[in-house]
Amino acid sequence: MSSRRKNRSRVMRVGIPAIAAAAVGASVWGFTAANATSASVELPPVNAGFDYQIGEAYTPPSGVKVVSRDNADAPAKGLYNICYINAFQSQPDHEGDWKGLLLEGKDGSPAEDPDWPGEYALDITTPAKRTAIADKVDAVIDTCASKGFNAIEPDNYDSYTRFDGLTADEAKAYMTLLVQHAHEKNLAIAQKNTAELAPDAKSLGIDFAVTEECGMSWGDEGGPECSQYEKAFGDHVLDVEYSDEGFKAACDGWSGKFSVVKRDEDVSAPGSDAYVRETCSN
Template identity: 55%
Template sequence: MSKHRFKSRRFIAFTVAGAAGAGLLITGALNAGAADAAVPLPPKNAGFDYQIGGAYTPPSGVKIVSRDHTAEPAKGLYNICYVNAFQTQPNAEGQWDGDLLLKDEDGKVVHDGKWKEAVLDTRSDDQRKRIAKKVNGWVDDCAAKGFDAVEPDNLDTFDRFGTYLTADDAKALSKLLADHAHEKGMAIAQKNTSELASSRKELGTDFAVAEECGQNEECEDYASAYDDRVVVIEYEDEGLERACSGWKDRLSIVKRDLDVNPAGDPDHVRETC
């Protein structure tokens, strides 16, 4: 079970349109989550860089890049588009309808305090559809820019706010996002939450983005569910060592700094196996 979430909210646009085709194409008949249209999958065991904290020129050997939806994809690589799907952006709850924000027993909005993000209320079908409509607007932007896949963050919100939310709520919203991404010709990732890897059909997901699966000894869960189509981000030396010792010939692994700072920043860290 994933217990750690590390991400950044810095949004820096960078290069020009990316290209699909770095991975294989699949159809709905081959993948439980995919729509009828083929979607590009990330290549297995490929060089990877996690750039959601700011885009920069990918290092040599990188074939897969994840960037925020406000950025541009990296030319010639497999590009994953990051969106926040189960919580608002920091201090951005005013951009959402009030009834889509989760409230506690006193009527106060529930926040993920570490990130200053309001939690979205996914408990009803109507709420999930309206949340999906807003998030899918960002997905449309990703598709128009040429991204190959989408990475919806905070799937694990139900696990951290279990007093209110359930795994079924999360699965239902994920499936709405997946169906839309597939209609746009994009693959979609399961972000963390290893306990749901066996539910990929219900999620509608095609591959995994796994933070600290080495550190938390969860890589097998994702690798088994997604046939090794897993990109891994570690933040500690121990986690990188574990991921590399067991998975360097199978998964795509990188170590980044906690704030995912872009190259050139004094706190930028990037290491691989």
């Protein structure tokens, strides 16, 4: 797992299967996401005040127009709200809810993320398993919609880079199912990190990007990953930086285009000794 992902929230207060038990949506394999009707989805404003609150929700600072929060939280009133979902791996202590749907390692046991003990890769290797997994995640998407969120942020799109047995094509095929359901619920859907798949975003129906450390992460095209996201999404990119160097690079290169915020690695709330939040304008 790359360092950029060591910042995301580790606790989903309601497990995906627990929500799915109340409302399971049906997904059909074979859907081409580019055919989805996305005319009714609202994209986040560009170059806007942004706060990344996936660790803990709190009153947004003055000037914030876009907030990303965990799906267990309520959206912030009057703002554009993005709903965070761990869509490609299990949450800690919830692996038992995914019986038959966890990727197996070489020893036959569930494939555990080496950097995050207790998280296991979901097995998206077959159409049937992708559909079954999407059915559960769709229930969380339904919850995001019913709460009043505007978009979803499915994390761990890049899980295929960390687990043997998963491929980029399988990740994209599974993502099309999430795109379809999000658009059916009038929710926009973000690509989380995974710059190498940004060129495919439009054909998959993905609407915008939420990135971490794209100012300092070096992309496949010989420059900062921010450049790859800009090529794919234009100004519809929200970037979170955690280091001074990365924050400066993102602000210097994209502050007039992207929504850039610097956060602490724990994405903590005000009052915590670890709390950090800066924008390019302060």
